Amino acid sequence: MDRQPEMRQKAALSDYLAAERTLLAWIRTGLALMGFGFVVARFGLFLQELEVAQHSLSPRSYGLSLWFGTALIAVGVIVNVFAGWHHARLVRELDRGETAHSRSSSQAIAIAFFLALVGLAMAIYLVSVRSFTRS
Numbered sequence: 001m002d003r004q005p006e007m008r009q010k011a012a013l014s015d016y017l018a019a020e021r022t023l024l025a026w027i028r029t030g031l032a033l034m035g036f037g038f039v040v041a042r043f044g045l046f047l048q049e050l051e052v053a054q055h056s057l058s059p060r061s062y063g064l065s066l067w068f069g070t071a072l073i074a075v076g077v078i079v080n081v082f083a084g085w086h087h088a089r090l091v092r093e094l095d096r097g098e099t100a101h102s103r104s105s106s107q108a109i110a111i112a113f114f115l116a117l118v119g120l121a122m123a124i125y126l127v128s129v130r131s132f133t134r135s
Contacts, residue, residue: 011094019090026083029111033076040122041069064125068118075114082107 044065086107 010097015094016091019087019094023083023087026086027080030076030078030080030083033079033115034073035076037069037072037074037076039069040072041066043069068122068125072118075111079107079111 042065044063047065
């Protein structure tokens with residue numbers, strides 16, 4: 001008996017469009033992380049300028065905001081790189097007709113936990129800066 005090789009069904013246009021929407025959502029997330037990181041990194045400069053405007057004699061260093069901001073920018077870049085890599089891999093799979101797959105959401109969960117930790121650290125930092133400037 002002749003058995004025909006399995007015919008793989010070509011992916012529909014809606015599959016490609018859904019993959020593109022997912023890519024664009026991840027790119028927006030990466031850009032938002034980078035933009036927020038830039039704002040956080042420049043927050044220390046803002047505090048220093050505020051002290052200069054208030055004629056403070058001893059300007060303090062607010063270097064932690066630079067590190068928090070740089071970390072957020074780096075995570076945004078990593079998110080965009082992984083988004084592009086995952087999208088390219090998914091499109092190759094769709095082109096080959098491999099549409100039945102399940103992807104874990106570990107990347108999204110890891111980013112959510114990272115952002116929660118950075119947010120908590122920034123909140124602690126802002127409270128400590130505020131209490132330090134009052135004394």
